[in-house]
Amino acid sequence: MTTPLEDFRQKLISVCQNCNRDPETVTLVAVSKKQSLTKIHEAYRQNQMDFGENYVQEALEKQQSLKITQIRWHLIGPVQTNKINKVIGHFFLIHSIDSYETAVEFNKRAEKNNLKISILLQINLANEETKSGQSKEELLKKWEDYQKLKYLEIKGLMTMPPLSNNPESSRTYFKELKLLATKLKLKELSMGTSSDWKVAVEEGATLIRIGTAVFGDRSS
Ligand SMILES: *Cc1c(COP(=O)(O)O)cnc(C)c1O
DSSP, X not given: OOOHHHHHHHHHHHHHHHTTOOGGXXXXXXXXXXXXXXXXXXXXXXXXXXXXXXXXXXXXXXHHHHOOTTOEEEEOSOOOGGGHHHHTTSOSEEEEXXXXXXXXXXXXXXXXXXXXXXXXXXXXTTOXXXXXXXXXXXXXXXXXXXXXXXXXXXXXXXXXXXXXXXXXXXXXXXXXXXXXXXXXXXXXXEOOOTTTHHHHHHTTOSEEEESHHHHOSOOO
16 A cells, blocks of 8 residues: 555656656655644655744754654744744755845844855745735845845745646746746745645746645644
């Protein structure tokens, strides 16, 4: 019998083959927010090393309980300024730097800790009020200033397109993110969730953030 995670990996391989991409270039980030330690451990035993969490407190508690140093923890939710200190040094990659001001705060605290941290800039392409992230225009306006934040390694961009029942409606946003990243010479593209990851892979995602499709429904 195969597990949902193994099934997902198979599907990912075939989607990659269909669009001529090497599956090794797409990292599956298993989004474990509101999932039990048991489920995370099961996935880890199936060689899953990248896990995504939205909430700082929940993530740190899970790290403490599991104590598995091989796991690469990704932070994919917004971080309040007063929690930034707790985050520094605890995540492999932070996907959700939502404004230049947030980046400045992260840079300050990284400098204090003398640590370089890897980040993605979250872009709100549809300029939705309800979503975090900076607009494309804000990013371009601040791009030179971003270069001065020496304790941040900007690896790429992240986006969450508007909710829709049709995964195809995400395509235009994924294309736009890819174009923007190419223009800025950024390599990583964190895009695609359980509902629209196939489209994201076709459009060049290097990190896909998958929760329910690998873990089932969340507990709350
Ligand atoms: C919860 C979440 C996901 C995963 O969503 P699923 O629909 O469960 O795959 C991905 N990205 C972000 C930012 C999330 O908050």
